[in-house]
Amino acid sequence: MSKSIAIQAIRGAHKIVARAEKELAQALKDKGAGIKVEFPDTAYYLPVSYGMLGMKIETLGGLKELLEEAKSLLPPVPDENINLPYLGHTLDAGMSALFADEIIEVIKYTQHPLPYLPEPDPKNGHLWLGAANDVILRERGIEFVDGTAPGFAACVGACPTNEIAVKIARELQEKNLYVFLAAGTDGKSMARQLYEEGIELGWTTRLVPFGDDVTACIHALGFATKAALSFGGAKPGDYKKILEYNKERIFAFILAFGHVDDEKFAQAAGAINFGFPTIADTDIGRILPTGICTYEHVVSPVEHKNIVSRSIEVRGLKISVSEVPVPVPYGPAFQGERVRKEDMYVEMAGQASPGFEFLTSKGLDEVEDGKIEIFGPEIDDIQEGTQLPLAIWAEVAGRNMQPDFEPILERQFHDFINAAHGLFHVGQRDINWLRISKEAKNAGFKFKHLGVILHAALHNEYGKIFDKIQIRIYTNEKDVLNLIEKARKTYRERDARLADMTDESVDTFYSCALCQSFAPNHICIITPERSGLCGAYNWLDGKAAYEMNAAGPNQPVKKGTEIDIVKGQWQNVNEFVYHNSHKTLEVFNAYSIIEYPMTSCGCFECISCVLPSTNGIMTVYREYNGMTPVGMKFSTLAGTVGGGLQTPGFIGHSKHYIGSRKFVSAEGGAKRIVWMNRNLKEEIREILEKVGKQEGIESFFDMIADESVATTEEEVLDYISKINHPAISMPPLF
Amino acid sequence: MKTIAISGKGGTGKSTIAALIIRWISDHVSKSILAVDADCNVNLNDLLGLTLDNTIGAIREEMKDKANNLPGGMTKQQYLEYKFQTSLVETPDFDLVAMGCPEGPGCYCYANSLLRDVITETAGNYEFIIIDNGAGMEHLSRRTTQNINYMLIVSDPTIRGIKAAGKISRLVRDLETRVKEKYLILNRVKNSIHPSVLDIIKSEDLKLIGTVAEDNEIMDMDSRGESIWQSVKDTKAYRSIGEILTKFSF
Numbered sequence: 001m002s003k004s005i006a007i008q009a010i011r012g013a014h015k016i017v018a019r020a021e022k023e024l025a026q027a028l029k030d031k032g033a034g035i036k037v038e039f040p041d042t043a044y045y046l047p048v049s050y051g052m053l054g055m056k057i058e059t060l061g062g063l064k065e066l067l068e069e070a071k072s073l074l075p076p077v078p079d080e081n082i083n084l085p086y087l088g089h090t091l092d093a094g095m096s097a098l099f100a101d102e103i104i105e106v107i108k109y110t111q112h113p114l115p116y117l118p119e120p121d122p123k124n125g126h127l128w129l130g131a132a133n134d135v136i137l138r139e140r141g142i143e144f145v146d147g148t149a150p151g152f153a154a155c156v157g158a159c160p161t162n163e164i165a166v167k168i169a170r171e172l173q174e175k176n177l178y179v180f181l182a183a184g185t186d187g188k189s190m191a192r193q194l195y196e197e198g199i200e201l202g203w204t205t206r207l208v209p210f211g212d213d214v215t216a217c218i219h220a221l222g223f224a225t226k227a228a229l230s231f232g233g234a235k236p237g238d239y240k241k242i243l244e245y246n247k248e249r250i251f252a253f254i255l256a257f258g259h260v261d262d263e264k265f266a267q268a269a270g271a272i273n274f275g276f277p278t279i280a281d282t283d284i285g286r287i288l289p290t291g292i293c294t295y296e297h298v299v300s301p302v303e304h305k306n307i308v309s310r311s312i313e314v315r316g317l318k319i320s321v322s323e324v325p326v327p328v329p330y331g332p333a334f335q336g337e338r339v340r341k342e343d344m345y346v347e348m349a350g351q352a353s354p355g356f357e358f359l360t361s362k363g364l365d366e367v368e369d370g371k372i373e374i375f376g377p378e379i380d381d382i383q384e385g386t387q388l389p390l391a392i393w394a395e396v397a398g399r400n401m402q403p404d405f406e407p408i409l410e411r412q413f414h415d416f417i418n419a420a421h422g423l424f425h426v427g428q429r430d431i432n433w434l435r436i437s438k439e440a441k442n443a444g445f446k447f448k449h450l451g452v453i454l455h456a457a458l459h460n461e462y463g464k465i466f467d468k469i470q471i472r473i474y475t476n477e478k479d480v481l482n483l484i485e486k487a488r489k490t491y492r493e494r495d496a497r498l499a500d501m502t503d504e505s506v507d508t509f510y511s512c513a514l515c516q517s518f519a520p521n522h523i524c525i526i527t528p529e530r531s532g533l534c535g536a537y538n539w540l541d542g543k544a545a546y547e548m549n550a551a552g553p554n555q556p557v558k559k560g561t562e563i564d565i566v567k568g569q570w571q572n573v574n575e576f577v578y579h580n581s582h583k584t585l586e587v588f589n590a591y592s593i594i595e596y597p598m599t600s601c602g603c604f605e606c607i608s609c610v611l612p613s614t615n616g617i618m619t620v621y622r623e624y625n626g627m628t629p630v631g632m633k634f635s636t637l638a639g640t641v642g643g644g645l646q647t648p649g650f651i652g653h654s655k656h657y658i659g660s661r662k663f664v665s666a667e668g669g670a671k672r673i674v675w676m677n678r679n680l681k682e683e684i685r686e687i688l689e690k691v692g693k694q695e696g697i698e699s700f701f702d703m704i705a706d707e708s709v710a711t712t713e714e715e716v717l718d719y720i721s722k723i724n725h726p727a728i729s730m731p732p733l734f
Numbered sequence: 735m736k737t738i739a740i741s742g743k744g745g746t747g748k749s750t751i752a753a754l755i756i757r758w759i760s761d762h763v764s765k766s767i768l769a770v771d772a773d774c775n776v777n778l779n780d781l782l783g784l785t786l787d788n789t790i791g792a793i794r795e796e797m798k799d800k801a802n803n804l805p806g807g808m809t810k811q812q813y814l815e816y817k818f819q820t821s822l823v824e825t826p827d828f829d830l831v832a833m834g835c836p837e838g839p840g841c842y843c844y845a846n847s848l849l850r851d852v853i854t855e856t857a858g859n860y861e862f863i864i865i866d867n868g869a870g871m872e873h874l875s876r877r878t879t880q881n882i883n884y885m886l887i888v889s890d891p892t893i894r895g896i897k898a899a900g901k902i903s904r905l906v907r908d909l910e911t912r913v914k915e916k917y918l919i920l921n922r923v924k925n926s927i928h929p930s931v932l933d934i935i936k937s938e939d940l941k942l943i944g945t946v947a948e949d950n951e952i953m954d955m956d957s958r959g960e961s962i963w964q965s966v967k968d969t970k971a972y973r974s975i976g977e978i979l980t981k982f983s984f
Contacts, residue, residue, distance in 0.1 A: 335855075336855035336856065336858065336859075337859055338819070338856050338859040340766070340824065340829065340859070341824040341826075341829075342765065342826055350820075351820060411812075414812065426812075426815055426816045426819045426820075427812060427813075427815075427816040428812055431813075431816055433816065433819070433820070537810075541810055541811075544811065545811065
């Protein structure tokens with residue numbers, strides 16, 4: 001951390017505490033200890049000291065105790081020649097300055113005339129509002145709780161020009177932030193700058209001028225403290241809860257404009273206690289490592305044009321765009337709407353022209369949030385009935401963004417675009433297809449609105465994941481064809497990553513209850529390495545289905561505590577299976593055929609079962625009608641295994657699962673297979689050969705008996721004994 | 735949205751009636767029509783003069799075979815939706831989708847559940863869904879088609895034909911499919927209807943809504959394998975269908 005910041009903040013705290021001591025002594029002398037002190041219409045006393053310390057100060061005399069508290073927190077001003085870890089001291093100094101602020105500000109309320117008025121009256125020279133009363137707190141504070149207003153920007157000082165002040169205030173307002181204004185720079189304040197430009201100030205416009213004194217900053221933090229006490233359920237004196245509430249729930253930050261003196265540094269240090277960082281337009285040094293605040297504590301210098309977006313990012317504030325600003329009605333009700341050929345104005349990508357959709361992540365400084373560019377013709381440049389290529393290229397940035405989220409966000413394009421009335425979208429990646437209706441075109445819908453939709457909808461739904469998004473839309477064939485290869489390369493990489501996914505690499509499996517209509521007690525648990533037994537559903541399908549319909553037949557199942565990693569048993573999975581099998585199954589092993597195996601609905605592609613004398617298992621595909629070595633045909637076997645019954649020694653599964661690392665891995669895996677019907681064996685030849693190679697068993701494929709050499713268990717045993725099948729020398733199954 | 739299902743045993747001219755209904759509604763009521771060929775022996779498209787690139791059955795098979803190997807890492811839901819949407823044949827007067835043949839062995843729960851969703855959703859975009867149903871009612875029992883406003887059972891004016899129509903009518907009732915109104919149409923009626931036919935209609939508990947006159951022109955087009963779409967407008971049969979459909983207040 002920056003030593004200079006610490007030194008200045010601690011020095012500033014000393015100055016403010018000294019000033020408080022002087023002014024309190026003067027007031028006591030003039031008015032006496034018994035005189036009442038209070039902020040107007042509040043039940044929270046002096047909110048910061050009430051919240052932090054539980055102090056109920058009502059008289060001038062009572063302030064003496066608070067002053068002592070402030071003094072006791074004051075650390076010594078560090079020697080400039082010694083390097084020490086200063087953060088703790090700096091935070092104490094900041095808190096001490098806040099207590100001193102409160103003393104100075106409340107004394108102002110004993111003066112005549114009052115320096116503060118409930119409503120600003122700038123024409124008569126009254127600009128400043130001072131502390132917010134409880135009515136305002138309840139009216140406005142609720143907006144912080146329900147998310148209407150995500151937080152506030154406490155602006156300290158004055159901007160270099162009135163124009164900049166207005167621009168920054170407008171930008172903050174657009175983000176629904178409250179703008180608290182306090183203190184000034186060289187006799188000028190941002191509040192006055194806004195007033196001079198004819199901008200209306202007050203709680204209703206969310207531009208709130210607290211006071212021109214540096215100590216008026218306390219009203220911002222007082223407001224934050226009251227919010228924690230009244231909405232956060234924090235008890236007075238429970239400083240930890242109050243500070244945490246503010247860090248987690250009130251997205252506030254300090255914007256410092258112009259020269260930052262020691263006293264202002266002390267305010268910044270006080271705000272850091274609340275998790276509110278300071279961003280300055282001048283170079284005041286930096287405290288970059290995270291710790292008290294969510295990310296950086298002090299960032300400077302930042303150019304005026306970037307200061308709002310930079311602040312939002314540093315504070316970790318998530319912007320939500322409540323309405324999708326497009327000229328056509330927008331909502332989930334319009335999903336699934338098909339734009340008929342007769343009604344369409346333009347058709348993009350699809351079978352007639354190339355196209356793709358792509359989302360990738362970039363560095364925070366490479367993405368300008370909300371930037372939308374069109375390359376190629378806009379909708380107004382083309383005739384009705386035109387077919388155009390379409391590439392949507394989105395770049396996102398965010399501190400929580402991970403490459404694994406890219407395909408998830410990209411997949412949402414479909415739903416989000418479809419939610420616009422008059423738009424018909426199908427597919428994803430390089431199989432996309434879009435129609436825009438004549439009606440939408442006439443309503444003023446442009447290609448750029450595709451970007452507007454994605455910007456707004458992605459921010460709304462996935463704001464937790466990313467902070468910024470910019471979108472490029474290509475409607476000319478040359479660009480689309482150029483970029484499509486780049487996108488395809490990434491698609492292939494993503495697929496490879498998915499193919500390499502293991503059960504260990506995820507913490508969540510997905511259930512499938514699609515077949516409960518006819519097998520009410522059966523529940524599938526789909527893991528990356530064990531697809532659904534019908535062969536139709538893999539882990540990604542489960543995940544995608546859940547993303548699309550959170551109340552549907554596919555639910556996420558957290559693995560939870562590991563019970564037996566070899567057999568594949570987890571505590572949460574057991575609990576989930578118990579409740580969703582209507583309490584018929586208590587224990588479930590994902591990788592075992594012998595002990596508590598997974599049940600089957602009846603849709604299995606294959607059935608595997610133990611052939612006890614061979615120490616191995618046989619696998620039969622559902623289209624094989626002949627007799628199997630276990631003495632049952634497939635249909636009879638199906639009756640044994642299906643219907644949600646847990647039958648040790650028998651499992652139903654997909655073809656795909658045979659090639660999985662986790663295929664009956666508790667019993668040694670696919671090398672246990674001693675018999676398989678011929679067609680299946682041929683069909684999955686590659687898989688079996690791979691298993692043989694991995695296990696170092698030469699000609700494993702040929703070691704597996706089929707109906708041409710064995711149809712009874714004895715014949716299988718005979719066959720495998722001759723060729724020394726690996727199952728013979730494996731540990732006994734029972 | 736109004737759903738009209740046309741049913742009847744093979745050889746009654748059911749698909750021809752379906753084609754005539756599509757034509758008449760397209761001419762007189764609305765062109766927002768989704769025609770569904772739900773008879774496995776796909777020929778509605780021929781009658782309408784259209785070529786089919788794909789059927790739902792074929793998509794379903796593809797889904798099953800490609801279960802773990804879909805292009806572009808797409809989810810099955812999206813892939814199926816894409817395939818379904820591209821399989822629609824679009825004309826200025828109506829759109830057509832063919833269900834194709836029923837499923838082979840294997841598990842179709844998943845594919846059918848996806849299909850049901852996408853069909854239901856797409857169907858909502860049209861003012862009229864006109865389904866040419868197989869006699870076996872495959873899609874009704876599978877619930878791939880739902881909520882039928884008018885079920886029109888086509889029969890020739892023979893005792894055996896009417897009895898078959900009665901069977902279909904009872905099947906619908908037993909399946910508890912949501913059919914609001916059920917009517918009988920007698921096709922290929924030469925002159926008047928024999929009184930014994932009327933009796934059997936009554937005893938089979940059928941409601942006769944109208945008759946379609948025997949029409950040699952259409953028979954000729956049909957036997958030559960031609961589309962009836964272009965030249966149907968001046969036929970007797972087309973006028974008969976018009977008379978029947980005006981009884982419904984669309």
